[in-house]
Amino acid sequence: MPERAQKLSELPVYLLASIPHKKRELQARGIDVIDLGAGDADLSPPPRAMEALKRAVHEPAMQRYGWSLGLPAFREAVSAWMQKRFGLSFDPFTEVVPLIGSKEGISHLAFAYLEPGDVSIIPEPGYPAYIGGTLLSSGTAYKYALRPRTNFLLEIDEVPPEVLRRAKMVYLNYPNNPTAAIAPRDYLKRVVDRCRELDILLVYDNAYSEFAFDGYRPPSIFEIEGASDVAIEFHSFSKTYNMTGWRCGWAVARPEIASALAQVKTFVDTGPFMPIQAAAVAALEGYDEFVPGNLAIFRERRDAAVDAFRSAGFSCEVPQATMYCWLALPEGMPSAVFAERLLTDEGVVLLPGSAFGAGGEGFVRVSFVTSPDRIREAARRAARVLSAFGAGIA
Numbered sequence: 200m201p202e203r204a205q206k207l208s209e210l211p212v213y214l215l216a217s218i219p220h221k222k223r224e225l226q227a228r229g230i231d232v233i234d235l236g237a238g239d240a241d242l243s244p245p246p247r248a249m250e251a252l253k254r255a256v257h258e259p260a261m262q263r264y265g266w267s268l269g270l271p272a273f274r275e276a277v278s279a280w281m282q283k284r285f286g287l288s289f290d291p292f293t294e295v296v297p298l299i300g301s302k303e304g305i306s307h308l309a310f311a312y313l314e315p316g317d318v319s320i321i322p323e324p325g326y327p328a329y330i331g332g333t334l335l336s337s338g339t340a341y342k343y344a345l346r347p348r349t350n351f352l353l354e355i356d357e358v359p360p361e362v363l364r365r366a367k368m369v370y371l372n373y374p375n376n377p378t379a380a381i382a383p384r385d386y387l388k389r390v391v392d393r394c395r396e397l398d399i400l401l402v403y404d405n406a407y408s409e410f411a412f413d414g415y416r417p418p419s420i421f422e423i424e425g426a427s428d429v430a431i432e433f434h435s436f437s438k439t440y441n442m443t444g445w446r447c448g449w450a451v452a453r454p455e456i457a458s459a460l461a462q463v464k465t466f467v468d469t470g471p472f473m474p475i476q477a478a479a480v481a482a483l484e485g486y487d488e489f490v491p492g493n494l495a496i497f498r499e500r501r502d503a504a505v506d507a508f509r510s511a512g513f514s515c516e517v518p519q520a521t522m523y524c525w526l527a528l529p530e531g532m533p534s535a536v537f538a539e540r541l542l543t544d545e546g547v548v549l550l551p552g553s554a555f556g557a558g559g560e561g562f563v564r565v566s567f568v569t570s571p572d573r574i575r576e577a578a579r580r581a582a583r584v585l586s587a588f589g590a591g592i593a
């Protein structure tokens with residue numbers, strides 16, 4: 200039996216992937232599990248997307264390979280939406296890359312840019328696909344610890360110069376998973392300028408651009424002057440349209456960058472299933488009729504989560520964006536131990552901060568992806584575990 204590649208042993212555990220197995224075991228024992236783990240809503244996608252899928256799935260031409268071109272209407276709808284939402288113009292055929300979810304594109308991009316010894320700068324806590332793509336493509340990850348006192352912003356100038364010399368990519372994600380932090384425009388301008396000076400590819404994960412509350416409208420990185428020289432931006436249907444399992448997203452960048460990602464993908468996949476691309480077109484075209492109402496539901500869930508978990512003894516900011524509350528744990532309480540105890544004793548899934556890298560220690564992430572009543576019930580159960588720890592009996 201051949202040895203597995205060394206890089207597999209360097210990968211962290213992808214905790215979210217193991218949760219369905221644990222959940223199944225608990226449910227088989229009759230435990231009522233409340234899942235606030237993945238950012239995976241319990242709501243339906245837009246009806247017009249489901250109708251479009253139904254129609255497309257019966258068309259013989261839609262069963263065939265999409266190849267990297269995919270459905271031309273998908274590229275055109277993405278380009279039109281980027282124009283309408285951000286006022287930005289992207290050529291549908293050279294500057295848009297259809298993806299099997301933004302995660303797939305984010306991971307594969309590293310294969311297009313990293314050689315052994317090249318560094319990518321990764322925020323910690325951060326979405327695990329950044330480190331996964333880097334390590335699987337034999338790059339080196341430099342982990343930058345995001346901190347509450349600097350609003351979880353990644354400051355390139357704090358990276359040591361010898362690392363910057365080897366850095367080829369930096370991953371930024373605002374609105375941020377898991378901290379829910381948002382980035383001011385002057386910060387984004389600073390990062391774009393530094394990436395241009397240092398010749399570093401700015402990988403902007405904008406999966407939560409439409410998931411914002413209280414009038415906040417997250418920008419595209421391409422609204423920042425100079426970004427088109429150095430950036431690629433990723434978008435997803437998962438969160439905006441409750442379409443996590445459909446696996447569809449896109450990247451936009453100037454042709455030189457977009458074609459590098461597309462080239463890698465020609466060897467690993469043949470594009471999203473075309474009926475899904477047709478459904479995604481319907482979702483984009485129906486944005487105004489679906490997204491504001493969906494967000495109103497999540498706003499109520501967010502408020503319930505903040506109130507309930509604060510009353511349960513946790514501290515957290517009110518998230519202005521994303522579907523996450525980033526709860527601070529009492530000093531010295533290991534997040535993995537707390538999360539494991541909450542799951543086994545009380546049947547509540549949430550994610551320990553350490554699942555997003557060592558920089559996430561001291562926090563847990565709650566996804567407000569279910570009803571306010573269930574969220575309140577989860578918080579009551581979490582309060583019991585917290586007080587058991589406080590009493591030193593956990």
Ligand code: MLT
Nearest residue numbers: 215236237238239302376
């Ligand atoms: C999350 O819940 O952070 C992600 O959206 C799920 C994943 O892709 O890992």
